Amino acid sequence: MSILAYEQTIQEGSSVYLYENYETIHPIIIRKGSIFQCRFGAFHHADLIGLRYGSKIFARTGMGWMYCLAPTAELWTIALTHRTQILYAVDISIVCMYLELKPGCVVLESGTGSGSLSTSIARTVAPNGHLYTFEFHELRAKQAQEDFKANKLQELITVTHRDVCKLGFGMSHVADAIFLDLPSPWVVVPSASEALKPNGMLCSFSPCIEQVQKTCEALREAGFAELQTLECLLRIHDVKPTQVEHMSFGDEEPLEAGSSGPASGAGPTPSGAHTQTHDSDQDGQCMEDASGPTSIPAENCETDPPSEIQHELLIEPGESSSEQGPSGTGAVP
Ligand SMILES: C[S@@+](CC[C@H](N)C(=O)[O-])C[C@H]1O[C@@H](n2cnc3c(N)ncnc32)[C@H](O)[C@@H]1O
Structure with missing residues (x-):
């Protein structure tokens, strides 16, 4: 696997980007017998062999995990x-x-x-x-x-x-x-x-x-x-659920309980809860930078069984990428 060639599973000699969070990615080449150490613990290269790219890898020591991503130019x-x-x-x-x-x-x-x-x-x-x-x-x-x-x-x-x-x-x-x-x-x-x-x-x-x-x-x-x-x-926008006070726009007809609200689906609902525009993982924390935001877990220290990474594209307010x-x-x- 390289930036140019696609493979599904990690093998001896594969290039893997260990993804801690959007700002911290560790590129490694898999060598049986090698160990990658970081604050989340010790990651044995041998444990990655045979895994699909996108899998979570758990540290043998400590409680940490990271995602094993395929190398890309991005x-x-x-x-x-x-x-x-x-x-x-x-x-x-x-x-x-x-x-x-x-x-x-x-x-x-x-x-x-x-x-x-x-x-x-x-x-x-x-x-x-x-x-x-x-x-x-x-x-x-x-x-x-x-x-x-x-x-x-x-x-x-x-x-x-x-x-x-x-x-x-x-x-x-x-x-x-x-x-x-x-x-x-x-x-x-x-x-x-x-x-x-x-x-x-x-x-x-x-x-x-x-x-x-x-x-x-x-x-x-x-x-x-x-x-x-x-x-x-x-320009990056932060799109996530939030509570806002109900605003009155004058003579609007009160909406009945159970009504789906305005036809567009956007704006305040009768309960005052702003319409959800994205159903992010409750445990997730939106981290983003100028290169492209994604939703990732706040802590790399859970004990869930390994699963594949899921990117959710959000847009956040921010500055120029350069x-x-x-x-x-x-x-x-
Ligand atoms: C801002 S960096 C380039 C960054 C690069 N575009 C990137 O995305 O990683 C500018 C580079 O130009 C080099 N440089 C400056 N004057 C140069 C020259 N006269 N000939 C060749 N390289 C030069 C500097 O040493 C420096 O590494």
Whole structure:
């Protein structure tokens, strides 16, 4: 099992993401004899072998349990070790969409950073596309390469230790798309233009409008057309049962006991209880972040028999998904 290949059951050598809660996910490779230790206790890899992905695994010591999830690019963005600021789900989605990525595409990226976006790009261009990612911080480049190998993406991603601002990409007319997440992206625009195929797409991700302005100027000078600047904001809503006081709207007819209330099914009911819009697990606690909310148990310390995870999609009020305030620039040369 990897981000690219689907399997139902966990075996020796399988990649498993141990899910504690939405913010805490531990990626492991199953090795009989190995033990994963955390605050919930000791989890013996051998106990996972033969389980279906999605199962609960109980610690042999302690009372804790976690879910054994299959690796995905989405979960990797949450689980990865942050060596830099990273792109999150909303920005990644819009970048992949606007760059028109699909299987077979050749993509250039700089910098690699923590490899959050790289992982999603690789998953999108697989099985016959390729991502060439450039990073000038040697250790980061090496660590990213190790992460890609652990996720079995090494055939799809080439990591190059290189300062693209000084040396450029060193390629001509090979790329369907280029993504820049650099402090001075405008410096790289001439080299990116050279590396793109005709009609190729370029996206630059910058936290400051001044950076965006300079990049747009450089893109126009290099002959790029159809420039767009976007900011993606994620709005999350919390939808759950709650009690509100009955509000009078004047001459409304009193509803009889047992009536189903307003035809829409929304709004206050005669008893004053707000209509339930989702029947979440009573023991569940809604935890969410910008990448996508889900309902999970508050405590990983119950003794229920193992069952498979059930995701419930909720929407919660919240902020933008990006640590950087995102402003993207898309363009066609
Ligand atoms: C914000 S991080 C990229 C994060 C990445 N998009 C992700 O989602 O994980 C920016 C990276 O660009 C690298 N970088 C900065 N200037 C560079 C240059 N001139 N050439 C190559 N890499 C550079 C930095 O070392 C850093 O790792």
